[in-house]
Amino acid sequence: MTSTxxxxxxxxxxxxxxxxxxxxxxxxxxxxxxxxxxxxETVRVVFxxxxxxLRGKTVxxxxxxxxxxxxxxxxxxxLLKDTSNRTVFPIWDGRTPGVMATMxxxxxxxxxxxxxxxxxxxxxxxxxxxxxxxxxxDGQTLPFAPRPVLRRAEAALEAKGLALTVGLEVEFHxxxxxxxxxxxxxxxxxGQPPQTELLDQGYQYLSEANYDRLEPVMDxxxxxxxxxxxxxxxxxxxxxPSQFEFTFEPAxxxxxxxxxxxxxxxVKEVCAREGLHATFMCRPKTENxxxxxxxxxxxxxxxxxxxxxxxxxxxxxxxQASAWIAGLLAHAQxxxxxxxxxxxxxxxxxxxxxxxxxxxxxYDNRGAMVRALMAPGDGAxxxxxxxxxxxxxxxxxxxxxLLSGLSGLDKGLSAPDPVENxxxxxxxxxxxxxxxxxxxxEGGDLYREALGADFVDYMSTLKRAEWKRYLSTxxxxxxxxxxxxx
Numbered sequence: 001m002t003s004t005x006x007x008x009x010x011x012x013x014x015x016x017x018x019x020x021x022x023x024x025x026x027x028x029x030x031x032x033x034x035x036x037x038x039x040x041e042t043v044r045v046v047f048x049x050x051x052x053x054l055r056g057k058t059v060x061x062x063x064x065x066x067x068x069x070x071x072x073x074x075x076x077x078x079l080l081k082d083t084s085n086r087t088v089f090p091i092w093d094g095r096t097p098g099v100m101a102t103m104x105x106x107x108x109x110x111x112x113x114x115x116x117x118x119x120x121x122x123x124x125x126x127x128x129x130x131x132x133x134x135x136x137x138d139g140q141t142l143p144f145a146p147r148p149v150l151r152r153a154e155a156a157l158e159a160k161g162l163a164l165t166v167g168l169e170v171e172f173h174x175x176x177x178x179x180x181x182x183x184x185x186x187x188x189x190x191g192q193p194p195q196t197e198l199l200d201q202g203y204q205y206l207s208e209a210n211y212d213r214l215e216p217v218m219d220x221x222x223x224x225x226x227x228x229x230x231x232x233x234x235x236x237x238x239x240x241p242s243q244f245e246f247t248f249e250p251a252x253x254x255x256x257x258x259x260x261x262x263x264x265x266x267v268k269e270v271c272a273r274e275g276l277h278a279t280f281m282c283r284p285k286t287e288n289x290x291x292x293x294x295x296x297x298x299x300x301x302x303x304x305x306x307x308x309x310x311x312x313x314x315x316x317x318x319x320q321a322s323a324w325i326a327g328l329l330a331h332a333q334x335x336x337x338x339x340x341x342x343x344x345x346x347x348x349x350x351x352x353x354x355x356x357x358x359x360x361x362x363y364d365n366r367g368a369m370v371r372a373l374m375a376p377g378d379g380a381x382x383x384x385x386x387x388x389x390x391x392x393x394x395x396x397x398x399x400x401x402l403l404s405g406l407s408g409l410d411k412g413l414s415a416p417d418p419v420e421n422x423x424x425x426x427x428x429x430x431x432x433x434x435x436x437x438x439x440x441x442e443g444g445d446l447y448r449e450a451l452g453a454d455f456v457d458y459m460s461t462l463k464r465a466e467w468k469r470y471l472s473t474x475x476x477x478x479x480x481x482x483x484x485x486x
Contacts, residue, residue: 005029005065012069017139019112020068028068028115035061041126045072047111047134048146048261050462051083051341052393056111056132064130072111072132076103079134079145083342084189088465099143099454102136109142110135117258122227123270131258144458146395149451150257153399156450157406162308164402166256167297167382168248170263170390171238172280173289174199174217174271194277196286202241203290210237217276218244224270230259239354240290250297253402257394264390282345282389291348293355294390297373298401299382300324309381311374315363317415325361325370325383325415327408328401332359332369332387334444335400336430336437337463343434343470345389351423356386360419360427367422369430387430403450435467 006029014020020028043064046056055078059067080089080103090096091104103109117131134145141148157164175196186192199217204210211218218235221244225232231249238245248259264280271278283291300308300320308320317325340346349357354366361370366386374381388397407413419425431437438460441447448456 003029003033005032008065009068014069014071014112019071019135019139024115025068028113031115031118032065032068035064039126040120040128043067043128043130044121045111045113045130045132047074047132048393048395049081050079050144050146050393050459052146052261052264052391052395054129054261054265058127067111067113067130068115071113071135073108073137074111074134075106076109076137077106079103079109079142082462082465082469084466084469086189086465089461099136099140102138102140108137110137110139119228119262122224123266123273129262131261143452143454146393147254147257149455150254150395150399150402152451153402153406154253157402160406160409161303162409163301164253164398164405165250165299165301166253166398166401167250168256168260169245169295169297169384170247170260170280171243171245171292171294172264172267172278172390173240173243173284173286173292174267174276174278175242175286177275177277196277198242199276200242202243202288203239204237205239207237214244217271217274220274221246221267221270224266225263228262228266230263238290238292241288243290243292250299253398257398260394280390282340282342282391283347291350291353291355292390293348293386294388294392294397296385296388296397296401297382298324298385298405299380300405307379307381309374309383310378311376311381313376317372317374320409321372321374321381321383322415323408323411323413324405325372325408326413327404327406327411328370328383328385329359329361329415330413331400331404331407331444331446333428333431333437333440334446335404335441336387337434337441337459338396338400339385339388339392340431340437341393341396341434341463342389342391343466345391346431346433346437348389349430349432356430357423358425358427358429360422360425361415362419362422365419365422368419372418399451400447403446407446434463434470438463438467 009025040061042058044058046054049055077087080087082088111132113130113132120128133147177194178197179195181192200213233247233249236245267278348355351357356369360368362368363372369387371384
């Protein structure tokens, strides 16, 4: 039976333009029926931007129906900002071609809601999240919008009758806020970071005593994550002081990309309400700190759900696993801009720190970039890519893995020999800096061919602006090194 909500949504602009599927229309109508008599007051209508940060507007619950009918307009410049919130693309020259022309004059873009993403916020139960995809104001796909980029990569794999299953291991820090610099002089682009102190001493990797001291915070974050429907598997004390790790059960790439966005945002918002500061920055500038990584477990399945990485015998790779690993390695340099998108992330690539510093793979070797965890009869056979930082945009990160692995399959590549000593061999080094990653990304052909020149030029412009700002800043190292002697 068709409801009044369903009829109204179907008659709206989004449905008429084909931007909402029949399933989405039905789900949206059912959602509106549920919320009509609920205690919901506001809905945060949001999208994941180029940095994997949520942006959007908050509408009243009574206005939610209009979002499903007509979408929501936001300034398109939200997709044109670097991490300092500066718009780094020309929008006033009147000459920018292609899709950028739709953003001239800081004009609007259109947010199209995904009703299946709706979540009531357990820490703010009168409010909810509704994820959206951004389009041009005339309803055209934006070639660099994060969710659509991952959707394109998934479609390319699905066309081969294949799917990727991923599992997440996410490291981050939680500190006590000592002082928030909120004076007018502290305003800027970006603003000043808070002053913090440790929640607990380290280094005490997986220490039971440390876990018990941190359990109140661990439990708080776990309960909120589970209330959001996130498939938490474990909560752990990581290597460094005040460093946490959460792991998640396997899921599809898009589902876990959304989950990662929700998890990072939830952790930061919940901690802030409790006088804490959570950071997914790779290597915080705090004394004796440890770098945080983001390890992505990956397995390939066929149309019947069979894991194609399960070997017939120990020490042997399946043809698909070999090609997938070879693809990840072949495109690792040009993918670093998507797996490690910040200046800070490259300071993690150090030997003997349980982090990779070169492009290689090994069996159950935590020093290698790609760690193979496979055994005959083991349904959980998989590879683990340890290259990424937890600040990466999950949609771009997962797309890089899908497209790199698929390239290995299409080209019939074979993985080189595994390494046993990952820090003493002649393997090619990972990019040592963000600018090296930018140049590798620009010089590669994978993303230009798979996602188009608009995507490559967009990411290059965005990250070069960040790099230029970094170079223009006088660091403490320079002050210490030169100020006294010259």
